[in-house]
Amino acid sequence: MDIIMYLIQLIQYQYKIIGQLLNFICKYIPLKQWSFDDSHSPKYQKFKIDQLPKIISYKQEWDWKDLISYYQKRYHKTIRPVFRHGECNVSEDYRCFSCNAPFQYLMWNDGKKQSQLLCKVCQSRFQPSSESRFNKTHVLKCPHCNHTLVHKKDRKHFIIHKCVNKKCPYYLHNLRKVDKTDLTSDKYKYKLHYIYREFQIDFFKMDINSLPKNASSLSFSKFDQNVMGLCLSYKVNLGLSLRKTSQALNDIHGIKISHQQVANYLKTAAVCVKPFVDNYNYEIGNVFTADETYIKIRGIKGYIWFIMDAAKRSIIGYQISDNRGVGPCIMSMRMAFKHLKELPEKFKFIADGYSAYPLAAQQFFIKSKGKMKFDITQVIGLTNDDEVSKEYRPYKQMIERLNRTYKASYRPTNGFHNIDGANYDLALWVAYYNFLRPHKHNKYHVLNEVDALKNISNMPGKWQLLIYLGQQSIKKIQAERFNCS
Template identity: 50%
Template sequence: MLVTYNQVLLSQIKQLLIFIAKNIPLKVPKYDMTSPKYKKLTVDKLPIIKTFEKLDYRQLLAEYKRSNGKDKKPVNSRGKHPISSDTICPQCGAPHTYIYDNAGGRGQLWCKVCDMHFNKNKDDFKTEKLICPFCGHALSKKKDRKNFYIHKCVNKKCSFFLQSLANLSMEDIKEYKKDKHKFKLHYIYREFTTNYFDVDLSSMPKGATSLKFRNFSSHVMGLCLTYNVNLGLSTRRTALALWEIHGVKISHVMVSRYAIAAAAFVKPYVDNYDYKPTNYLAADETYTKVKGVHQYIWLVMDAIKKSILGYQASFSRDTGPCILTMRMAFDKFKEFPGKSLKFVADGYTAYKLAEQQFKLNGMDFDVIQVIGLTNSDPVSTEYRWLKQIIERLNRTFKFSYRVTNGFGSEEGSNTHLALFVAYYNFLRPHSYAYWGPLNSIPELENISTMPAKWQKLIELSQQLIVEKQVV
């Protein structure tokens, strides 16, 4: 009886193994891209951008007469919807006498001179047209978000749509027929309305006041920065330390003002220093709290030399601040490395969207995304060490602001970030640099005390500001 029971169990196990082998692949992708939950997080490749150059209808009419031996006749309108006399073609400037009503009064017009189709109800005529890279159809503008438009290929015969539909399981197809909005099957493209490549990265932050010491000396300011930034004390603890150790009676408000002024003056030197970066960059985002609200901190560092090359603070975790941080890092290159750049980030969509925008501006590189906590794919196995380095930097930054228990203003958060980067890049001892600073400045090498080094760093930054103003 027991033998028979075991044979039945073995038969059932065999059937289950056959079912698993047929229906469940051994190696699945990191995320199931056919699932509606994760498909929306993917970034499709760039569309084909068809440009329209401005033409002159008089020149086109002259060329037509030259090649055909006769004039091109104006439109003989016999419809119920005549073209208004103030209508002109946005591409060649042809008057209404050469324009057809191409849709029975529903809005679409057709220029007989340059063969341009346009809508009379739209005033924002663009010189570009977005084309689906899979089927060649024009993209339709579907949604207007805060910083971008969403364009979608609505062609039901598009190969991208058909392939996405074919990848759905039977259960997903049933759900798709009920709730189509949950699935991303069509090709989409996000067109950003803000040009993040025209934003000034070197603007001075708020609080950029002159350093005039009335009640205290510059040495006291150096002491404040040493306790507040190097040792991670709060402004109140810093004021207490100056009183109990140095006998200097100073308020925590004055410590905060010194920090704001120092951040404003040291930032130009930090941002314009020649770091000579390598081709291995790592990016990630962490957060602080400002009045109890999350503020995101974007960081890009040189994974080999460990210097922070780009940093931004924002209350939104979107593509805009991501692009600005990457721009700040890429500006450190005298010549952009292009495809040889190893730019590693996590699986957040903003990095892929930023990659698209850089390619549109002539900077072609690939974002390498290390996803998850385990090396379950070849990319994660090869580039995990880069991700671990930027995660270690995040922990260092979090430790630096933990004593503040959050910030009371955005200005305080930005001040802390600027001073942290200055300290991390030029003053903090690192085991990588044999317990010296990451970037050795000759003017600081013979200075033994940290308050004096802060003073000298601010002085060098002031000299740089003056030189830029002269130029």
């Protein structure tokens, strides 16, 4: 009897604890957002990337002469011109919009109204005054319900097509996952309909080897190449501003040089070094991690995109942009995939919850015709609320640590005057990070050892040799372009 009372008390105690836990969950955790498995917030849903639509082509590849020959061979049927009982009132200028048949094969399809023509060859019906139906080369259809997509909005780089079918299985499935209390007030927050973004700009034809403008030459009149190496060492390696670099050269070495001349030297060095850094054949692994951070350009927010090889931690893709769209994301990913003919086995691309990365991966799949197919593993939020975040959080922390390392060198600049200044500063910093900076996780060695730099004992000399290697890369690129042309 005592055992039964003890068990009853234990059950009541457990029931009390369960009730307290339920109160805590209902108070602090919004359960209605758990219905979406990829994010706890509905604001991420409208950026979700759907699968590709069905493309129905309406292009007529056969000419009227080919059709007549085909009918003769396949069905032993000869298509002759229209036999007219009276005077022909079909204009000689009329031709079939579909197969381009001449007026001899056209007839009026609506009797005395004479507003619609019928082609005897391809059986197409059309109005002579309008050809809008035949101007369409293709139509986009929803992959879930086969409903034609509607052109909804025009963005800067793409067009948004939307499936407006209320009986679409995709729409009904998402609608059932939304809390009934949100159907009247907060329904617009959730992405319910199928959406496809059609890009109008081909980011795969843009030049990723952009160089800063207005750089000075390497013919020194007042100073020599050693002074240029000192400027790079103080500005890039030590993270000094332009004016403090000028002051350090004067106080330590007795070299009186203006901060503007220091900036000119840095631009020249960036022009030479960037081709070597961008075209270097990095030994990369099968895990890439990416992120974007913001900077200030004339007081306006700009963005820097970084893509890092998680195994060696080299920066293999980077880009500066004035927007956070998918275009700069594609450009940085093109730089990262530059030397890859095919993706490594078990390839992983890890990023945050921003929609530009899945959309860029979708464009790579389209452009490569299915050869570059990979998924984006998205680590969302700051806490490990799901198994994906627990497993891939260390990779996300790598790229976040890289952002903080760059920000430490960027902060003394107080922002850039223009985007060219941001470009040359980033190009020099990436060259320093990949080839000159000792890293703790690599036993205080550089990430990528270049044989020519091993025998140089001081940093100004290494910068001079890096500039020379960049010049050799420029000559090689020019020779390849000349041979191709």
